[in-house]
Amino acid sequence: MKFHKRFALAALSAATSLGTVVTAMPVTIQAEEVNSNAISKVEKGSKDNVINVTFADGNQGRITFLEESIFRYNIDPTKQFSKYATDSGTAKIQAQPDESGTYTHPAASIAEDDAKFTISCGTTKIEFSKTDGKMTVKSGDKTVMQEKEPLILSPSGTAQKLVSNEGEDFYGGGTQNGRFVHTGESISISNTNNWTDGGVASPNPFYWSTNGYGVLRNTFKPGTYDFGKTTDGTVSAQHEEREFDAYYFVSGADEKAQVSKDLLQDYFKVTGNPVLLPEYAFYLGHLNCYNRDSWDTTGSKGWTIKGSEPSTSAGTTLYENGMASGYILPEGTHAESLNGVKPTVNADKFKAADAPLEYSARAVIDRYQANDMPFGWFLPNDGYGCGYGQNGYDQSGGTEAERQASLDANLQNLHDFTEYANAHGVSTGLWTQSNLSPIASEKQQLVRDFRGEVNTGGITTLKTDVAWVGSGYTFGLNGIKTAYDIVTGDVSTRPNIVTLDGWAGTQRYGAIWTGDQYGGNWEYIRFHIPTYIGQSLSGNPNIGSDMDGIFGGAPIIATRDYQWKTFTTTMLDMDGWGSYVKSPYTHGDPYTGISRMYLKLKAQLMPYIYTSAASAANIEFGKDGTGNNDQGLPMIRAMMLADDSDYAA
Template identity: 30%
Template sequence: MTQEMQKGKHQLGALTGANKRDHFYELHYQTGEIARLYILADGIFRYYLDPTKHFDDNHAAFIDFSEFDHSAFEESQARATSDSLIIKAGNYQLIFQQRPSIMSVFDDNLHRTRFVQGQPLLLGDSQTTEVLKQNKNEFYFGGGLQNGSFSHKGKRLNIKRDHITGNGGVITQVPFFWSNAGFGELRNTLRPGVYDFGADEGRSISLTHDTALFDNIYILADSPSELIQKYYDLTGKPIMLPKYALELGHVGNFLTTYWKPAAAKERNADSFEDGSYYVRTTNPDEAAGRASLNGEETFQFSARAMIDRYAANHFHLGWMVPNYGQEADETALATFNDYANNQNVASGTWMGQAAGKPVAGTSFVQTNTPFSRAILKDRAELKKLLDRKRPLILADTGVAGSQHQTVLAYGSPSGDWDNIPTQVAGFLGAGLSGQPLVGASVDGTAGGGNAQMAIRDLEWKAFTPILFYISDQGSYSKTPFAYNAKMTRINRAYLALRNRLKNYLYSLMYEAQTGKPIMRPLFLEFPHEQVNYLPQVGHEFMLGENLLIAPIYNGREDANSNSRKDNLYLPDHRTLWIDLFTGEKFVGGRVYNNLSYPLWHLPVFVRGGAIFDQGDRNYVFYPQGKSSIVSYEDGGKTDYMHNHAVTRITSELADSTLKIQIDPKMGNYSGMKTEGPTRLSIMTDGYPDSVQLKINDQTIDLQEYGTIDAFNHAKEGFFYNTNFSWLTEFDQYQPEKQKALQIKLASRDLTDTKIELVIRNFNYGSSTLVHAITDSALRSPKQPTIEPEKTSAHSLTVSWPQVTDEVQIEINGLLYDRIKGKTFTFHELMPHTRYLMRLRYVAGNKVSEWSDPFGAITKRPQLDYAVKDIRVDSSLPSKDEFPLAYLTDLKTASEWQTAKSVSDEEPLVLTFTFAEAEKLSRMVYVPRLIDKLGDPLEVAIETSVDGENFTPYGERIAWKADNKNKVIGLRNLTAKAIRLKVFKSEGDCVSAREIMFFRAK
């Protein structure tokens, strides 16, 4: 505490008094501060401490407090005890302890404390900190889109945009977090902050912002969706997308991109309509043509030609931005807009903060500006142009409240495997932070060239809210037809699948208004399994409640050159999971390994009980237990809240009897269909006994048809199809079809028709859910071991005497299945973590007894030994977008570049100074991934024990320009500072993703 006082900080003093004013409670403290407590609504409280006592409600721009009346405050009651002030508001008691002055909230309904401060507020001239106690089973979410993280327990988050799109970067600055204990906090500030969820001390969390004001809103609710919905009450609901935004988009620069002739064998060469190959160039003198909007230069390089190219390759392009990063001539842009709209392509315009108005024909705007006056101006102008159609703004960054005005759509520089799990976790974190509408460009922006990675990236992103490419930012083209015909067909199939799921996605967007994310971490659907809260499953996600997507995110292949998938977790042992493409059934509650997926096959699983609306009253059922959906539709107008319709569909399978009910369509909007037929495709394992139909409680005879042709020509009836597929675009890859009961109902008034179906002797998946039988004839394993020489920070290798072809291994209570042979390596484990295991043999549906427990601890991660908080000085200036701070931030996703080139006469001198003398083992230089630009070629090292006097360390070193890390051994060297000199580099700058120094272990 003395040290904090010396820094000009002090703890909030004892509570000395309180008054009830007109609209708030006024709290007085011994150290002179006055705070105000506002009861904004049920479960929403604002605690505002202003050392200046001005209490300006408009110091931050993302909460409109005028939206809240004073009824909740007026109904509250206060009472004093010998040591506390207690304010009763609804079901909550806000307890302000006098000495020390800490706050807690008690829930009368649950009879437990929701949260409690661990110490009084720490106040300073430019910083405030709140400390909360942390419970063992408490997990934390929010903080905006934090790349690579959705669950933050034990982590430190920066609440500050840094524009780093890779792992560890922060895309949006959202000072909002919440806990599964049922509370959240929103700091009403635009200033950056740091949230430490136990990275330093596991028993508490520390929440700091760079402001002397402590203006904090506490949110209390019984579920994650209620917490997020209350966040929307404060900052605004997410926008509702126009339907075209769910279609494929293309973003490009058709203004300043030059093309030069190239040989077909060049990896980044594109074939054009004139039969020749071209690559991009930045040198106009070697160019054969320049891009344009309408063909003002060379037509085949124009934005119009790109629209035609999508159509020629049989891809429907839903929307396009032709001037990415550039301001365009208004007349040319309006002409392009007219052409695009005639081709049923929504035309967007890139606009910077200082840009003018969107021109005629513009459907939406793309910007690099966060929520601000510029966004509001663009939105107002779009509303004028669109005549009641929904305005759309795509932004590559955001702040609290952005979801009310913009969609988060950004691009990472390189298309690489690491981006996939990083983006999955980041998207999940965005949804949990109140931004459910998010997307990232397929295959990055500037990197590329890995066809397998590009295909796998599009496959999982076909299940995200926004799907698009950003091209013309690097040497490789980014389109779904950039590679060979085989890969183009796969992309086309996934885009057709996305179109089939458009109604499902659209309904999820409407659900998002109530606080339910579109992309969901597993714990939102399966909250009672602790593993679902952990980063271990952060590379998977639920799309709504019915689809689980587990992206392929590495290049590991099996003997057949198919992607090998391990560590795939399917939740809940009572849930049936069905492979969307093959129909293979899996039981939940275990981790699957040794799975094989050819390039066309993404691991996508349908949850038992799922119901899908393909549009036009065409439904697909995967019956299990009781389930329901509410299918949403509207006319695409602004006032969707009052102009829409919903249809409720329920399914219940019990005792081999399936009951399905489709309620009348409720609601109305302009252009709504009120009459039409209904089709149902019900997945089944066998032929049912009978199908009974009631329409508005009247029994209807339903005829059975014996052939698919007869059924297709009938107006009403049913057909048992043993060769069924509702994903016809994938039939070319999956010759084995599935079984389904297909039912067709004639056209009726949909607003006044209740449909009830009863199907008897119905079975689907019941045999899959039968659990294994312990067989005493199978002896239990006696000698499973962990191979210490193969243990790393993220992996353990287990071996055992082989008795059966397959074993199961339980790790920390989680069952790992389909493990074959006599040895297996578990990847993606947490570093420095104890893993307790048991192993048993598997023979068909029989298993042995478990082995005795065994286990090991994974090693510490290498970064634990890296020197932190290094001061670095450079003899050359850095580019604004690649600052020097990125060189030692221990984030390999960030990049640093000099603004000048180097030479023997003027080398780059980088001086790294440590907080204290360090005993080192090595220095590691991490080059950029996209290309070789800036890679050092000749370097030298100097060392210093005092930080002032330097001595050469060896001779000059020659490095190759490639993407491999460069290591300089510094074994047993003790230094206060290190100097790196770069005399020669690739290109006109020096660059690095990171330079790290490691301590001796």
């Protein structure tokens, strides 16, 4: 293979604390020198749908047709041609292996002339230049993709450079905050945990072109996709690994709407259909910590609620103390809790005087109902150092029997809360900052057992945190797959998983959340609109964010956020970190009344929303999906998916 001397890639820097902004650092890759990219031979492989490509320098490539419009192109210097990305662990990018009966495996043929080899499969043709190995892909007579330079492979990375045509636009890349059309721009396919405009929260190594092709790089390594920012007329897609492995999707359609449908369907064929979330997931969710702090009528942080009173009223203010991991309840204080009860097992170190119901998670459910606000799910442990019970309070170590007794009591506490929530039409779940199975070194009240939380505690929702899946890539995908398998396997229920640091394949298990962001300004709303559209065009229709952010906030922004996000998928009231209580009844009228009206509108629209969700999950309801000719299209749709006019563009 002929290699360029150097090229730059983005290297991942892990976030070390909540809210840390991490940027991609340039890494210079020194390429090795070898002879040429010339192709010496193209021949049938072991099966009719497999074609082997031999380069003059001895390197081996392989083309595998899964469908006429889907093929895999792999050049592996080790010649192992692994089924999956090498560090994939238990979770895979693909929903099934290439040899699965899910695919038709159509036969391919080979033709040759003086200048090129041509591999044909139905209407798809792949041409390889004999002299330099450059690839051209056609649908019928239409050229949909063309390599501008020979593939670049080095010990540290690979790059493919393609021709970018006039009028061609590019989409994909996952959660690229504030962006969805990438033409003339460069995007990072790496977990930067930069959650602001221009940052990346859940990258996806999948992009597609309105010219009629899509590319899914089968890798968990970071990368950079440049769509003409550095060199006009050139697309450069780079990843930090030596092997080149990619799935290609081909559409011969002329209309952008049909191209997008074709390519998204092919992407789902390889990586799996998006999950259909349970109905309650499309209602508002409330998240906060209710097992750590103390409360009073005076204190360090005042939280005011005005309900349906005028916004000019004083409202009711309660004060919270602690609000940090490691906080120990002082003797005689009023403890927060899930159910308004004190712990009873291994509770010698629990010195709080009581756990009043008014400071409990149950009281929050009561307030939503008292203010006539529909909401669907509740996470009562969303905060560092917050469990779901206080049995074994501040106890380290202990015997196995003591630890198990504390865990059992806390699981029962969670069960009691779930029972109360369910009776009020609310489902429960947990935020996860740590391992899903018990760790003996943890304080007893913080020990987790996800299987017990599902089977005993009754939860069906899981939201991940950067402290748990912050490395992303295989780690994040493995984590949510584990949670998904437990809920679906143990209690036969579709879970509501909301995750950060997703990747290709995440859509099979759950929704994407855009990260911890500051509310209180119009920009917060502005950059979410393209973010949501872009993630939807990247193959995951289930995306959401915190209402008016986790930090900061302002009444007018909060109200506008409830209004427009009524027409989106996932809405999270992430409470306890901002300038006020993050709930729709906080600011008083007119804000409360407007937010109530829109949340009720969402409830009224739920049959329509759920039908749209079923379409987005690629579920078949006869020939036309739901009957709206929109099977496989996301719930939040770019205008071009329905309108090819210049106006929509």
